[in-house]
Every structure is written in C-alpha cells, then in structure tokens.
Amino acid sequence: MSETIDQHVLEQYDIAQKVGQGAYGIVWKATHRKSGQTIALKKCFDAFRNNTDSMRTFREVAYLKAMSGHENIVNIRGVLPACGDRDLYITFEYMQTDLSHVIKAKLLTEIHVKFIAYQLLRALKYIHSAELLHRDIKPSNILIDDNCYIKLCDFGLCRSIDETFGNLELTDYVMTRWYRAPEVLFGSKKYTKGVDLWSVGCIIGEMIRGRPLIAGACTMSQIQKVLEVTGNPTDEVVASWQSPFAQKMLVNAKAKRRLRLNELCPNLPRDAKRIMKRLFRLDPDERIAADAALEHEYLAEFHNPDTEPSYPHGPIDIGINDNTKLSAEEYRMQLYRMIHQGGIDERMTHDASEVIKPRKVTMDGT
Numbered sequence: 134m135s136e137t138i139d140q141h142v143l144e145q146y147d148i149a150q151k152v153g154q155g156a157y158g159i160v161w162k163a164t165h166r167k168s169g170q171t172i173a174l175k176k177c178f179d180a181f182r183n184n185t186d187s188m189r190t191f192r193e194v195a196y197l198k199a200m201s202g203h204e205n206i207v208n209i210r211g212v213l214p215a216c217g218d219r220d221l222y223i224t225f226e227y228m229q230t231d232l233s234h235v236i237k238a239k240l241l242t243e244i245h246v247k248f249i250a251y252q253l254l255r256a257l258k259y260i261h262s263a264e265l266l267h268r269d270i271k272p273s274n275i276l277i278d279d280n281c282y283i284k285l286c287d288f289g290l291c292r293s294i295d296e297t298f299g300n301l302e303l304t305d306y307v308m309t310r311w312y313r314a315p316e317v318l319f320g321s322k323k324y325t326k327g328v329d330l331w332s333v334g335c336i337i338g339e340m341i342r343g344r345p346l347i348a349g350a351c352t353m354s355q356i357q358k359v360l361e362v363t364g365n366p367t368d369e370v371v372a373s374w375q376s377p378f379a380q381k382m383l384v385n386a387k388a389k390r391r392l393r394l395n396e397l398c399p400n401l402p403r404d405a406k407r408i409m410k411r412l413f414r415l416d417p418d419e420r421i422a423a424d425a426a427l428e429h430e431y432l433a434e435f436h437n438p439d440t441e442p443s444y445p446h447g448p449i450d451i452g453i454n455d456n457t458k459l460s461a462e463e464y465r466m467q468l469y470r471m472i473h474q475g476g477i478d479e480r481m482t483h484d485a486s487e488v489i490k491p492r493k494v495t496m497d498g499t
Contacts, residue, residue, distance in 0.1 A: 187464035327417030334412030
C-alpha cells in the first residue's frame with residue numbers, strides 16, 4: 134500500500150497535492166498534461182488482492198463507465214494499470230470536497246439541503262431506471278463543489294437487480310451502518326431500490342441536524358435506534374424481509390418508545406419531515422421512489438421533469454452477470470480487456486457544458 138506513484142503515471146499527470154486517503158486507496162489532485170484538465174487521481178490499493186476486491190474494482194469501473202454522462206454522477210476519465218498488477222489507478226473529474234466535510238463545517242442553509250437532496254434523488258432516478266442499486270449512499274460518497282453541485286461516487290458495491298440476470302440473492306453486508314435500511318440490518322437478502330431511498334432520508338436528516346441522524350454503536354444498537362424512529366414492524370413486514378434471523382433479533386431489539394423526528398431534528402421544516410416520513414417506511418415497498426420523491430413538495434423549487442432523465446438504454450449489462458463470481462485474475466483480465474478494447478481511456482468522456490444542469494445554488498445561498 135505504497136503512496137509512490139508509478140513513473141508511467143507521472144509522465145501523464147502533474148501531481149498537485151494529496152486530497153484523501155483511506156484503507157483502500159489514496160487520491161491526489163492532478164493535472165492531465167495533454168489536456169490541461171484538473172482531475173482526481175485515485176490509486177486503488179490491492180485492487181485485485183482477492184475475488185471480492187477484484188469484483189468491486191471491476192464494478193466500480195464498469196458501472197461508472199455506463200453511467201457516465203449524468204451530471205450528478207462522477208465522471209470516470211480513465212484507468213491505468215499499476216506496475217505489478219496488484220494496484221490500479223483510476224482518474225475522475227475533480228471535485229473540491231465531499232458532503233461529510235461540508236456538514237461538519239456547518240455551511241448548509243435550508244436551500245442548500247434541498248438542492249443537495251434534489252440532485253441526489255435525480256442521480257438515483259437515473260441509476261434505478263437502469264435497474265441498479267448503489268448500496269453505499271453516505272455523505273462521504275457525495276462529492277460537492279463550490280457551486281453546490283454534487284456528484285455521487287464509489288460504485289464498488291453497485292449491482293444489477295434486473296431479473297433477466299437470474300436469482301437476485303444479495304449480500305446483507307453493504308452500506309455504512311448508519312445509512313443501512315432496516316431490512317439490510319435484519320439480514321434480508323431480497324431487498325430493493327428502497328435501500329438507497331432509506332439512505333437518502335438519513336442524509337437529509339443529517340444535513341439538517343448537523344450530525345448523523347441514526348447512529349448506533351453496533352448492529353443491534355442501530356436496529357434499536359431505527360425502530361425508535363419507525364416503530365416496531367408488523368409480522369407482515371418481517372415476513373416480507375425473508376430473513377431467517379429477523380424474529381430472533383427483534384426479541385432484543387424492539388423499541389421501548391417511539392421518537393418523533395422533531396425530537397431528533399428540533400429545527401426540522403414541515404415539508405422536510407413529510408418527505409422523510411415517506412423515506413423512513415419499514416416496508417421497503419412503501420418507501421417513496423426516487424422519481425416520485427422528485428415531485429414531492431419539499432423539492433418543488435427545483436423539480437423540472439425535463440431535466441430529470443431516466444437511463445435511456447434499459448438495464449445495464451457490464452458483460453459479467455452480477456450473480457457470477459469470478460476469480461481475481463479473471464476480473465483483472467476482463468477489466469484490462471475493457472481498457473485495451475477502447476472501452477475507457479483518457480478522452481474526456483463527458484463535457485459538463487453540454488448538459489442541462491439544475492438551477493444553480495452557490496454555497497453562500499444565492
């Protein structure tokens with residue numbers, strides 16, 4: 134997990150500064166020498182260490198390539214192999230910061246919160262219409278610039294739910310705990326687009342409150358805090374989760390009292406409360422969908438159906454069925470084949486000047 138940048142990468146990019154680092158990689162602000170454009174250069178540590186990490190790396194690149202063109206989804210610029218074939222470099226359009234830092238800095242007014250929520254739902258409408266789940270929506274995966282435009286990033290846990298690809302039994306361990314939908318916490322493997330919408334409700338609440346809305350110290354604590362917000366589930370809802378563990382977990386996790394959203398967010402506007410209640414339904418089938426949420430009164434200032442596209446090409450096929458697990462080497466070879474066949478390169482794949490953006494809201498609220 135070296136911070137050293139390979140020479141063949143340095144020949145293409147001038148590195149300005151390190152802007153972020155985590156367990157899986159490091160990100161620099163850099164300039165592409167040939168085009169002069171500022172980009173984010175991400176070195177993915179051990180991208181092909183095992184089949185799980187390799188699968189996430191492949192999905193990150195393949196799904197972002199397919200989604201490229203929507204202005205609220207980060208645009209992937211290129212992919213470069215690292216020396217030794219264990220690491221990988223991915224380049225993205227550059228954004229100044231992410232939503233987690235903005236929330237901590239307490240920079241958001243009510244109009245900012247609405248504009249960010251609107252753009253996030255706009256991205257989800259596009260993703261969900263392609264029969265994809267993001268599955269890791271959280272503030273640190275929402276990039277933001279000085280004009281309050283956002284880009285959803287980190288598609289490593291994204292996967293298809295198109296039924297033509299066969300049985301849709303999904304892993305239960307996705308998403309950061311504080312943003313996990315209740316059915317995920319209870320071990321359901323049959324969850325739906327509603328998992329992403331629950332996360333949106335958590336993020337709206339966090340932006341208004343200034344800190345995480347439902348923050349349990351462990352899975353059982355998280356379940357208890359969720360049920361304090363939603364109330365305890367009915368037998369019908371529990372059955373719909375299709376989890377063998379749910380009934381046993383409920384014995385120790387039932388909420389003793391129910392909290393009102395206003396108790397968690399004392400300054401919660403009425404229209405924000407109404408949309409959050411639609412997002413915080415225990416039954417995922419009752420949660421408001423992304424396209425319907427865009428029409429909610431809470432977002433009336435920004436809603437424009439002419440600038441809220443669905444994915445135009447039907448369910449996405451990235452060449453490998455999401456229900457099929459390959460070896461690490463097979464994922465690596467598939468990804469390199471995509472690169473060498475011209476599936477993705479250093480050409481600018483998306484010109485933001487050519488798309489219709491939502492109404493601009495700067496960070497000073499104008």
